[in-house]
Amino acid sequence: MALTRQAMDRMMDVHFAFEMQDDVAGVLATLAPDVEHDIVGAPTGPTHGRDAAKPFYEALFADLADGSVQPLRRYYGEDFLVDESLWRGRAAGRPFGIDGRDRPLEFRLLHIIEFAEDNTISRENVWLDLAAIIQQLPQG
Numbered sequence: 001m002a003l004t005r006q007a008m009d010r011m012m013d014v015h016f017a018f019e020m021q022d023d024v025a026g027v028l029a030t031l032a033p034d035v036e037h038d039i040v041g042a043p044t045g046p047t048h049g050r051d052a053a054k055p056f057y058e059a060l061f062a063d064l065a066d067g068s069v070q071p072l073r074r075y076y077g078e079d080f081l082v083d084e085s086l087w088r089g090r091a092a093g094r095p096f097g098i099d100g101r102d103r104p105l106e107f108r109l110l111h112i113i114e115f116a117e118d119n120t121i122s123r124e125n126v127w128l129d130l131a132a133i134i135q136q137l138p139q140g
Helices: 005-020 024-029 050-063 130-136
Strands: 031-039 064-076 080-091 103-115 121-128
Touching: 005 024, 005 050, 005 064, 005 080, 005 103, 024 031, 024 050, 031 050, 050 064, 064 103, 103 130
Parallel strands: 031 121
Antiparallel strands: 064 080, 080 103, 103 121
16 A cells, blocks of 8 residues: 555654654654665665664764754655655864754755655665755864
8 A cells, every 4th residue: 555645754854853852762763664765875785674774873863953943845756756855054073974063954855765664764764965065064
């Protein structure tokens, strides 16, 4: 049975809410146990399972602070969602390997999300605007 747009929106909103609260356990609960977690460009490549995704979120929450996510566009399929959002907050640590120095930061994110039958996220594929991040966090 196909998920409704409302069910997909609810899951994404819950997922983002846990991210904004730096709640690793909450975020992981939105993922299927065997999730494929793919942050495009990450040195680890795609990971599989909640335990493998956990270090990414722990590092992310240490590196980014006071974040908010503003959805810009969403596109829907039978069991997937494409979400374009704008993230705003502070680069408190070393986000994506770049020294943040607690500076303000905003960048676009593109999530391609596939859902399992129980509405959890079975695949999270994330693309981020690294050029915007580098431009806002010049080094030197």
